[in-house]
Amino acid sequence: MKNNKLSNRNTESKPHLSPTQVNMFLRCPAQWYYRYVRGLKRPPSGAATLGSAVDSGITHNYRQKIESHQDLALDEVLDAFSTDFEARKSETLWGPEEKPSQVKDDGARVLSLYQGDVAPTVQPTAVQKRVELDMPNFAYRFVVVPDVVERGSIIRDTKVVKRSPAKVENAPALAPAHQDQMVAYALAYRATQERAEEGCVVDYLVRTKNTKLVQIPFRVTSSHLAYYKNLIGLVARQIEALIFTPNRQNYLCTRRHCGYWEECEKDFGGVVRS
Numbered sequence: 001m002k003n004n005k006l007s008n009r010n011t012e013s014k015p016h017l018s019p020t021q022v023n024m025f026l027r028c029p030a031q032w033y034y035r036y037v038r039g040l041k042r043p044p045s046g047a048a049t050l051g052s053a054v055d056s057g058i059t060h061n062y063r064q065k066i067e068s069h070q071d072l073a074l075d076e077v078l079d080a081f082s083t084d085f086e087a088r089k090s091e092t093l094w095g096p097e098e099k100p101s102q103v104k105d106d107g108a109r110v111l112s113l114y115q116g117d118v119a120p121t122v123q124p125t126a127v128q129k130r131v132e133l134d135m136p137n138f139a140y141r142f143v144v145v146p147d148v149v150e151r152g153s154i155i156r157d158t159k160v161v162k163r164s165p166a167k168v169e170n171a172p173a174l175a176p177a178h179q180d181q182m183v184a185y186a187l188a189y190r191a192t193q194e195r196a197e198e199g200c201v202v203d204y205l206v207r208t209k210n211t212k213l214v215q216i217p218f219r220v221t222s223s224h225l226a227y228y229k230n231l232i233g234l235v236a237r238q239i240e241a242l243i244f245t246p247n248r249q250n251y252l253c254t255r256r257h258c259g260y261w262e263e264c265e266k267d268f269g270g271v272v273r274s
């Protein structure tokens with residue numbers, strides 16, 4: 001892709017893309033179309049609600065820690081998590097075997113682990129700071145909100161997962177979608193700070209019976225950045241060309257995981273599996 005340099009110019013009139021949107025588009029362009037062109041909102045899954053509530057607890061602590069340099073008491077962090085979880089609970093599409101109270105207990109366990117093992121080692125300098133990047137030649141801004149930037153220019157993100165991350169060459173590795181997200185964060189950091197970050201870390205909180213923390217460091221290279229810039233340019237071009245192919249080969253294309261399956265069957269034919 002030519003001329004793919006991104007800058008953080010403010011371009012109010014443009015619509016925006018985000019790393020989450022790019023991930024959704026790559027998973028299924030038709031799903032992106034239903035959500036962002038037709039504007040059809042569907043309730044989040046239990047896993048998404050849990051992730052957002054855990055994030056609220058972590059963010060509640062880190063926002064004040066920028067100034068105080070002190071972690072809040074665990075009870076206060078768990079309160080922020082609980083308030084957020086309860087507010088989202090009724091708006092969530094719970095799976096048939098999911099019990100919200102058990103999911104909430106999982107969240108409290110992984111958040112307690114995070115507060116004990118990770119939070120004391122992190123001195124945040126920025127928390128969920130929105131960065132808007134111009135995409136020259138495209139009618140879109142790219143909006144990125146990195147979770148946490150910590151002292152020493154480390155970009156940090158947290159994922160609550162059901163299974164430990166898969167290993168590549170005997171070491172746990174970032175899931176490809178998470179890797180792309182960290183590259184997007186690095187892109188935003190470099191555009192605003194005019195220098196490279198020192199590194200990235202994803203803290204995976206594994207909500208198995210024996211709650212576990214898996215920390216995966218990641219270094220963003222110029223090759224990662226070139227790939228990601230091409231990716232977002234190509235997604236933007238497909239959107240401009242109104243190409244929204246349904247991806248039924250995507251493993252999350254099921255009636256349970258996609259809230260648009262009825263519209264999708266009506267518009268494109270075929271049968272979405274249960």
Ligand code: SF4
Pocket residue numbers: 028029030031246247248250252253254258259260261264265272
């Ligand atoms: S049902 Fe499958 S193909 Fe259709 S929008 Fe959803 S994920 Fe895409």
